[in-house]
Amino acid sequence: EYAPENLTLQSEGFSTATWQKFGSTVTANSVASPDGAVTADLLVEDVGLSTHGAQQSVPSITAGQPYTFSVFAKSASHTSYQIALSATAFGSNLFANFILTGSGSVGTSSGLTTSIQSYPNGWYRCSVTIASVTGGTGGFSTIVLNNNNSSATRLPSYLGTGAQAVYLYGAQLESSSTARTYIP
Numbered sequence: 001e002y003a004p005e006n007l008t009l010q011s012e013g014f015s016t017a018t019w020q021k022f023g024s025t026v027t028a029n030s031v032a033s034p035d036g037a038v039t040a041d042l043l044v045e046d047v048g049l050s051t052h053g054a055q056q057s058v059p060s061i062t063a064g065q066p067y068t069f070s071v072f073a074k075s076a077s078h079t080s081y082q083i084a085l086s087a088t089a090f091g092s093n094l095f096a097n098f099i100l101t102g103s104g105s106v107g108t109s110s111g112l113t114t115s116i117q118s119y120p121n122g123w124y125r126c127s128v129t130i131a132s133v134t135g136g137t138g139g140f141s142t143i144v145l146n147n148n149n150s151s152a153t154r155l156p157s158y159l160g161t162g163a164q165a166v167y168l169y170g171a172q173l174e175s176s177s178t179a180r181t182y183i184p
Helices: none
Strands: 020-022 024-031 040-045 052-057 066-075 080-085 095-099 105-110 113-118 123-131 140-145 165-174
Touching: 020 024, 024 052, 024 165, 040 052, 040 140, 066 080, 066 140, 080 123, 095 113, 095 123, 105 113, 140 165
Parallel strands: none
Antiparallel strands: 020 052, 024 040, 040 165, 052 140, 066 123, 066 165, 080 095, 080 140, 095 105, 113 123
16 A cells, blocks of 8 residues: 655755755745745746756656656746756656746657656645666755756856846655655
């Protein structure tokens, strides 16, 4: 029987140290999340030439098991962003660019099963699924700004303006072949 568990720590706290920021900053509790509480965070690129995003180390995972990583996202000024997975835990060149307009869609992706679901007030739940290739710890789930380029390659580097951003809420990593109900 499936015992639901969210393996992501601080799943609503992207501004915490659990989420390592690179080329970006996070402002906590910036806008109402899908549940109506003002708990969604704002991920903003910095002005450097780099990759801009946040990542969290994956806890212990089992080789060969399917895993789904999902996060709620809403356009602040970016209408596209990327989810990338660890090459160590899941294999190389795994990413998906999500488009946060209309009913939502997926741009360029590589090696992952993807899904995007539209929610009220401009929110989308974006997810990627793949079986792990290596067990243990040390992999990463990464959320990346992609310079509003839905055709971006994995972990794009660009000169940030300090203004492009997305809102984030409810990250979830689970041992499942689909995104299940969000568990804080």
